[in-house]
Amino acid sequence: MKTIPSLVRLVAPVLALAVCASVSRADGFRNPPPGAAGLGRGNAFAAQVDDASAVSYNPANLGFLAAPEVEVALSLVSMETEVRAAVGYAAASDDAWQVLPNVFIALPLTDRVVGGLGLTTPFGQSVEWAQDSGVAMVSPYYAQMSLLNINPSAGWRINDRVALGAGLDLFASTLEFRQVVPWSSLPGFPPGLPAGEARVETSGLGVGANIGLTVKLADAQRLALTYRSPVSVEYEGDFDLHGAPPAPGLGNSDFETEMDFPGIATLGYGIELTDTVRVEADVEWLGWSAMESLPVDAGANQPLADPSGLGAVPYDWDDTWTFNLGADWAVAPNWIVRAGYSFLQSPVPDRTFSPLLPDEDRHVVALGAGYHKGRHAVDVVYTLSIVEDRTIAGNQNPAFDGVYDLDPQLVAVSYRYRFD
Numbered sequence: 001m002k003t004i005p006s007l008v009r010l011v012a013p014v015l016a017l018a019v020c021a022s023v024s025r026a027d028g029f030r031n032p033p034p035g036a037a038g039l040g041r042g043n044a045f046a047a048q049v050d051d052a053s054a055v056s057y058n059p060a061n062l063g064f065l066a067a068p069e070v071e072v073a074l075s076l077v078s079m080e081t082e083v084r085a086a087v088g089y090a091a092a093s094d095d096a097w098q099v100l101p102n103v104f105i106a107l108p109l110t111d112r113v114v115g116g117l118g119l120t121t122p123f124g125q126s127v128e129w130a131q132d133s134g135v136a137m138v139s140p141y142y143a144q145m146s147l148l149n150i151n152p153s154a155g156w157r158i159n160d161r162v163a164l165g166a167g168l169d170l171f172a173s174t175l176e177f178r179q180v181v182p183w184s185s186l187p188g189f190p191p192g193l194p195a196g197e198a199r200v201e202t203s204g205l206g207v208g209a210n211i212g213l214t215v216k217l218a219d220a221q222r223l224a225l226t227y228r229s230p231v232s233v234e235y236e237g238d239f240d241l242h243g244a245p246p247a248p249g250l251g252n253s254d255f256e257t258e259m260d261f262p263g264i265a266t267l268g269y270g271i272e273l274t275d276t277v278r279v280e281a282d283v284e285w286l287g288w289s290a291m292e293s294l295p296v297d298a299g300a301n302q303p304l305a306d307p308s309g310l311g312a313v314p315y316d317w318d319d320t321w322t323f324n325l326g327a328d329w330a331v332a333p334n335w336i337v338r339a340g341y342s343f344l345q346s347p348v349p350d351r352t353f354s355p356l357l358p359d360e361d362r363h364v365v366a367l368g369a370g371y372h373k374g375r376h377a378v379d380v381v382y383t384l385s386i387v388e389d390r391t392i393a394g395n396q397n398p399a400f401d402g403v404y405d406l407d408p409q410l411v412a413v414s415y416r417y418r419f420d
Contacts, residue, residue, distance in 0.1 A: 027344045028262070028288050028317065028359065029145065033057070034102035034120050035073045036379035036414040040368025041326025042340020044280040046268030047214060047224035051377075051416055052104035055118035055153050058226045058268075059165025060212035062114040062155025068107045073414040075100040077125060081358040085402035086393075089134020093358075098125050109154070116167070118151035123261060124173075127356055135355045136180050138399035143177040143356045153210070161216040169208040171261070173233050176201045177356075183245055196244050200255050202237030208261075220272040224282075230263040230290050239298050253299030260290040276330040284322040288347035291317040314396070316352055320345035326366075338368040338381065353392045358404050360390040377416040385410070 035053035038045035046058045052071045054061040077100060081093040103119040126144035129135040153167025177200050184193040208231035214224045239255040264287070270280035293312040326340035342364040348357060368381030385408040395401050 027322070028286070028291075028320070028347045029123050029125070029357065030262075030286070031100055031121055031123060031125060032075055032077065032383070032410055032412070034075070034100075034118075034122075035071065035104070036368055036381045036412040037328075037338065037370060039075070039383065039410075039412050040338030040340060040366050040370075040379065040381035041280065041328060042324045042342045042364065042366050043322075044268065044270075044282045044324040044326030044340055044342075046212075046226055046266050046280075046282050047222040047270035048268075048278055048280050052106035052116060053102075053118075053414075054155065054165075055104050055106070055116040055151055055167065056102075056120055056122075058212040058214060058224050058266075059116065059153040059155050059167050059210065060163040060214040060224070060226075062106055062116045062153065062165055063112065063157030063163035064155070064214075065106050065108065065114050068419040069105075069416060071104040071414055071416040073102040073104075073412065075102075075410060075412040077408075077410050079358075079406060079408040081127070081355070081407070082405040083135065083355060083358075083402050085134060085399065087399055087401070089137070091129055091133035091135045093135075093355075094128045094130065100125075112157045114155050114157075116151075116153045116155065118149065118153070118167075120149045120151060121147060122149050123147045127358070129355065131180055137182075138397070139355050140177040140179040145173065145175050147171055147173040151210075155212075163214045165212040165214075167210050169210060169228060169231055171206040171208070171231050171233055172203075173206070173235070173259075174201070174203045175235050175237075175257075175259070181241070181244070183243075189245060189247075193245055194243060197242040199240045199242065200237065201240075202235035202255055202257070204233040204235035204259075206231040206233035206261070222268075222270045224266070224268040224270075226264075226266045226268075228264045230287060231261040232258060233261065234258045251300055254297075255299065256295075256297040258295050262290055263287040277327065279327045280325075282324040282326075284324070286320045286322065286347070288317040289319045291315040291347070314352060316349055317347040318349065320347045334371055334373050336370045336372075338366070338370070338379075340366040340368075342366075350392050350394055351396050353390075353395055354397075354400060355404075358390070358406055360387050360404070360406055362387040362406075362408070372416075375418045375420055377414075377418070379414045379416075381412045383410040 033043040049057040078097045105117045124145040124147045129141045150170040155165040179198045181196040208229040210228040212226040265285045268282040328338045346359040363386040366383045370379040387406045
């Protein structure tokens with residue numbers, strides 16, 4: 001009967017890649033910006049953000065808010081991926097829509113200090129391939145990362161032109177993946193055995209911090225600087241084998257790994273061209289090079305998850321830049337329209353690319369509108385992503401080489417209530 005070491009040749013490479021590939025769909029595994037107003041401006045909102053979502057965009061701007069308010073934002077995200085692999089298989093991912101909820105609260109504490117709280121989903125999402133697809137033969141067919149950022153913060157308006165802000169980022173995250181294990185196809189096992197499944201389910205916590213500065217250069221111009229520190233999340237959970245035949249060394253075990261989320265620095269400049277038209281340009285730096293490798297500790301199943309014996313999986317991501325340009329126009333007393341453009345770089349090199357992270361550089365165009373009356377405000381936005389096919393060659397797993405076609409979709413809506 002086959003033992004653990006002899007299973008390594010088939011199962012271990014894909015399990016290890018599942019851990020390092022994570023589960024996202026754009027900009028590494030970063031989710032779209034929260035809030036329909038900021039998203040409608042192409043994420044160019046750090047200098048001119050004027051609602052409770054300042055908790056996320058720039059905590060300094062909380063200091064300019066005069067009344068308590070609550071905002072609830074929902075983003076609906078979908079991306080179908082098609083692959084034509086160099087080794088011959090073709091497949092398409094299941095195009096399921098994901099809901100990304102975000103909540104913001106702002107509360108003036110004094111004439112110059114405003115506290116804020118954000119419950120956001122800045123990283124994560126998921127991907128799933130059919131269990132009988134070509135991808136499932138060389139990679140986990142399902143992977144999901146969920147992450148909640150509990151973000152208490154405060155903004156201090158030093159004077160009418162300068163504001164400072166700071167906050168904490170408290171990450172609570174889960175990571176799960178599933179891999180088909182075709183026992184009957186492995187040497188040493190009898191034919192006719194039903195396929196089994198390997199599952200990893202983990203959770204972890206991490207802590208970071210963020211700061212922001214906004215300066216009114218003139219009555220109609222603002223300059224903003226923000227920084228969010230890297231956050232390291234240590235995941236602990238279970239490695240379970242389902243439907244495994246009796247064999248020495250096969251069984252369930254603990255599983256541990258650690259993921260480094262990037263530091264993000266933003267510089268934004270906004271100007272009011274008229275009483276009704278505002279324009280802003282932002283540039284962001286994301287420290288994805290922190291994702292150099294991932295430790296893997298699978299207990300009794302270590303040979304399955306770590307065939308190299310090094311205790312870590314290579315990642316080798318690159319730092320990236322994001323460029324955002326946005327504008328809004330108050331076309332009527334209660335109506336505002338928005339437009340924005342973003343260019344997003346992918347940090348994922350060809351060598352560590354995976355079907356679980358089908359990422360590529362992209363151009364994003366956003367169109368949105370908002371209606372406000374009294375204490376209520378509603379904003380909606382739709383984004384169109386322009387993504388070229390990505391051709392992968394020289395991957396550390398040759399089965400991942402091929403052409404990937406990405407089709408992202410995003411719709412978002414926000415509701416805000418202001419306690420005037």
